[in-house]
Amino acid sequence: MAGGQTNRLNNGGLIDRSAPLNFRFDGKSFSGFEGDTLASALVANGVKLVGRSFKYHRPRGILTAGSEEPNALVELRTGARREPNTKATTAELYEGLEAASQNRWPSLRFDVMSVNQLFSPIFVAGFYYKTFMWPAKFWEAIYEPAIRRAAGLGRAAGVADPDHYDKAWAHCDVLIAGSGPAGLAAALAAGRSGARVILCEEDFAFGGRLLSDGGTIDGLPAAEWLSRALAELAAMPDVRILTRTTLFGVYDGGTYGALERVNDHMPSPPEHQVRQRMWRIVAKRYVVAAGALERPIVFAGNDTPGVMMASAMRTYVGRYAAVPAKRIALFTNNEDGWRTVETALGAGLQIAAVIDARPDVSPSHRSLASRNGFTVLHGSVSGVDGGKDGVRKIAVSLTGGARAEVEADGLAVSGGWNPAVGLTSYHRGRPKWRDDIAAFVPDGAPPGMVAAGAANGDFGLGACLAKGFAAGVAAAHGAGHSGKAGTAPVANDEAFSLTPLWHVAGKGKAFVDYQHDVTASDIELAQREGFESVEHLKRYTTLGMATDQGKTSNVAGLAIMAAVTGKSIPETGTTIYRPPYVPVAIGAFAGHHRDETFHATRLTPSHHWAAEQGAVFVDTGLWKRAQWYPRAGEKDWLESVTREVKAVRSGVGFCDVSTLGKIDVHGLDAGAFLDRVYINTFSNLAVGKARYGLMLREDGIVYDDGTTSRLAEDHYFLTTTTAKAGLVMQHLEFCRQVLFPELDVQLTSVSDQWAQFSIAGPKTRDLLKEIVDPAEDLSNEGFPFMGAREVALRGGIKARLFRISFSGEMAFEISVPARYGEAMARNLMLAGEPFGVTPYGTEALGVMRIEKGHVAGPELNGTTTAADLGLGKMTSTKKDFIGRVMAGREALVAPDRQVVVGVKPTDRARRLRSGAHIIPKGQTPGPGNDQGYVTSVCFSPTSDQWIGLALVERGRERIGEIVHAHDPIRAEDYDVELCNPVFYDPDGGRQRG
Amino acid sequence: MRIVCPFCGERELGEFTYLGDAKPVRPAAGAGADAVYDYVYLRDNIAGVMSENWYHGGGCRAWLKVTRNTLTHEISAIEPAAGAGAAKVGA
DSSP states (O other): EEETTTOOOOOSSSSEEEEEEEEEEETTTEEEEETTTTHHHHHHHTTOOEOOOOTTEEEOOOSSTTTTTTSEEEEEEEGGGGGGEEEEEEEEBOOEEEEOOOOOOOOOSGGGGGGGGGGGOOOOOOOOHHHHSSSSIIIIIIHHHHHHSOOOOOOOOOOOOOOOEEEEEEEEEEEEEESHHHHHHHHHHHTTOOOEEEESSSSSOOOOTTTHHHEEEEEEEHHHHHHHHHHHHHTTTTEEEEOOOOOOEEEEOOOOOOOOSSSSSSSSSOTTTOSSEEEEEEEEEEOOOOOEEOOOOOTTTTTTTTTTHHHHHHHHHHHHHHHHEEEEEEEEETTTTHHHHHHHHHHTTEEEEEOSSOOOOOOOHHHHHHHTTTTTEEEEEEEEEEEEEEEEOOOEEEETEEEEEEEEEEEEOOOOEEEEEHHHHTTOOOOOETTTTTTEEEEEEEETTOOOGGGGGGOSSHHHHHHHHHHHHHHHHHOOOOOOOOOOOOOOOOOOOOOOOOOOSSSSSSEEEETEEEEEEHHHHHHHHHHOSSHHHHHHHOOOOOOTTTTTTTTHHHHHHHHHOOOHHHOOOOOOOOOOOOOOOHHHHTTTTTTSEEEEEETTEEEEEHHTTTTEEEEETTEEEEEOOOOOOOSSSHHHHHHHHHHHHHHHEEEEEESSSSEESSSSTTTHHHHHHSSSSTTTTTTTTTOOOOOOOTTEEEEOOOEEEEOOOOOOEEEEETHHHHHHHHHHHIIIIITTTSSOHHHHHOEEEEEEEEESSSSSSHHHHHHHHHTTTSSTTOOOTTTEEEBBTTTTTEEEEEESSSSSSSSSEEEEEEGGGGHHHHHHHHHHHGTTTTTHHHHHHHHHHHHHOOTTTTTSSOOOOOTTTTTTGGGGGGOOOOHHHHHTTTGOOOTTTTEEEEEEESSTTOOOOOOOOOOOOOOOOGHHHHHHHHEEEETTTTTTTTEEEEEEOOOOOGOEEEEEEETTTTTTEEEEEEOOOOSSOOOOHHHHO | OOOEEEEEEEEEEGGGEEEOOOOOOOOTTTOHHHHHHHHHOOOOOSSEEEEEEEETTTTTOOEEEEEETTTTOOOEEEEEHHHHHHHHTTO
8 A cells, every 4th residue: 555545556547656646634644646536535544524414513534426415515625715615525625725625513423512422413405494593583593594504614715816817718519517438539520520619617637427337448458549539639630628517507508618627736826827618619519418327316314424436436446446435235226336346346345245226236246246155135225324434334225134344444336427417407308217227208398408428327348338439420511511520439248137215114314315414214304294296395304405506416316205195206307407407606607797897997098197296086987087186285085175165166177078078960860860869859959059958868757957959960979978878879789779770860979089088167268278279269259158070179170169067167078099098187287287277077067066066977867858857848848768758647747746855954054965865854854754865965065065966856836935855864963954956156147158 | 699780689687777668658648647647656567578678877877668578588589769779850
């Protein structure tokens, strides 16, 4: 036996004895070899106890050698990379690996919570529905936290995952899951036919069961054939082979999900590499060659460490040269289980006995038994004597009623094989029952998908190769490739004779679902309590609902249900299969879409200049917008914002407003089109003028607003709010393409093409004259309020200039091609220096619009009508437009609607807060007398107090009324006066000046 | 799901936005409140084959009329909206 590895064979196996690896399990040091999994390395070190069960904290060992493992779940790695519920059977060993067992305290061998077993009558099926019910308030405070502590899986890392995850697309003609004999034959056939092929293998090595069971193919030893097949595939340029990649989901239109564990076999990913990669693969044809899973037989004590699937035992001995037990008993109901006897004898291990549930065994097995000195018992295992140190003795119920005992330190179990029907059933395909193999096989797979080999119930090596090859040829042909595929590889089929056996009656717990601790008696109890339907059975007992999704337990569970209800297994049926086939980390689904790269970031054209100025940025949808520009010595945001507002109102300032949506509307019917989408009229707008427009939804509620300018007879330039830029484009395209296709109009999104700046304040013209070509007339006569036209800038650049004002000041907005946006900001600063130009951010912008009583997002909130906003008089009665009819509904024109009104606190020193509710003065606040709420607030430097806008019932009729503002969130109560929402320059003289 | 845009070819679902039942037709200007009410609020939600509006916002911005089986996601027909594509000047 190799150094320290007490249970390692000296020869054989697909491990590299020249590459030893050190690892730790529960703090204890062990060694293994390159090519080991954590499970095989633990087996090689004689470790039998690897975990405690979910509910009863029973000692558990390794049951399988694959991704179906229900028991051997560990916390892999430490610190931020700690990953709970990792299957030791698929975790590749690497130097320095650290793993810890789960669900035990203080240690795996002495687990306090194993007393749960004494209370097991409480933990029967549906226990959480039955117990812990009273008193009700105890549930959240006491029962649930206690249960969660006691019945848990591993612990999450609790800190952010330091690794990166990738997402990628791939396209192919033929996608193949599995590189066992069927998958490889399919890949060879499809590849030779000329198809683009992607082959995904879950394991880190190719070959599937060939790696464990060997065999002879085309007259060659399996390993030799395998390396030739892989070499041929590697030489094909259109065949892509992915290892460590699990096909986990099937989606519509031939789209498949696959998870590639790129660097899970490393201590941590190398620099600039990802941990895992999520593939979305689009394939014309899909061959499922995912194999079959050996199924346990349910008997008392079947969860004792040392009880292992027969095929897994062959894998540990054959592939890993690791010995799970030295004196092995086999319990089988089929011929395939006997292969474990041959493998064990070949490795020099002792066979204690074979317990065969079938009526008879072949003479060759009998002579094998007599040659090797073990007995063949006809009957079933009815109990296991053992514990955390493993199996000691096995109780056997012999056919005819007598009992026997077998001394052994390991028990291999084979109950037959279940084809992996998950992938073919994810589109509600219901697998069909085949009596000859007593198993479900795929049926009703989505178009383009076929199962081949063991995944389709053909378990023999010869059949796997032949059927896989045929499926590969057919898939390539279906995808339009008919090159010469040659002939299928040839091998013999092993015998497979099986007598179904699901459950052996006996004393003691007999587990169906190991991971969720569901026993045979739980299923019987569920039936007695009326939960007979498999879907009810699943939810009531939690059978198959653990992270292994019942891969080893579902069929046995429904077979037991069938037996107690007197129905057949196909009558009992299967539950719905849903992806993912194996657990997939949320991080892999998210990929790079996390933290600051959760979504795209849009920068305004002047962003880098603003950053140089020390601007504070705010997220506005995807945009980063300058919120304010702090200056040295300013104590808080309010001081900076107040300075910016004062500077604009007394001099000149500018603000990047490029985030507004911008749409060019072209065509002879452009005006007619705008008439239909706005409540007001645009067809009569003069060329060279701008107009404010309001858009409704078809149900009569306000959708969006903005100014639209007519630049030519057949050319309008429309702006939207920042938030609705994309949605308004979509809406207008719907109107144009679906509702009004007869109109000659075209829409072009130019939001990203134009950098737009608002320049505001009494000195705006002085500044603009430094920017705009002196030949342009900017006087009130030459460029009046709401004028809009193209102008030349000094230096010749063409710009669009609009005399519109959001701030209430004398103002222009200027658009230049986006690539000049940053230069424009720098030039405005340079040219504006003599006038004390001040850049202002979105905060000051908001302050000035509230002072001016302009509505914005908080008022255009999806509940308000044009009249609510005080804009009812804009509504044209001479034309049809989107939302016209529904806006006239009784409730939308009711006189007691909440409408926009100004509010100011009666105590001038008080701060206002958005969200405060408006209550009639002198009344106790409550839902019955809630008359509206404050929507927008600011400190108004112009009024020298806090002011706001509010939506208040009959607000406009109540100007001057003192009402009560009630803010239950911040526990504030104060009086406010309802007032005209236009606090600043109500007659508009300044913006027209 | 994958949708074959008549202008762009086969594209994946993420490029498209769903609007719903494509059957209702916007009433003419004088049709009256009841007709508009039905148009705005009455939508079929069929378990089976349905005609639906989809928007190729991640591509050519065409509105498409997609005939889709809501049970299987099978798409049997896709046609551009009447006004999609090139300008109708002179038509």
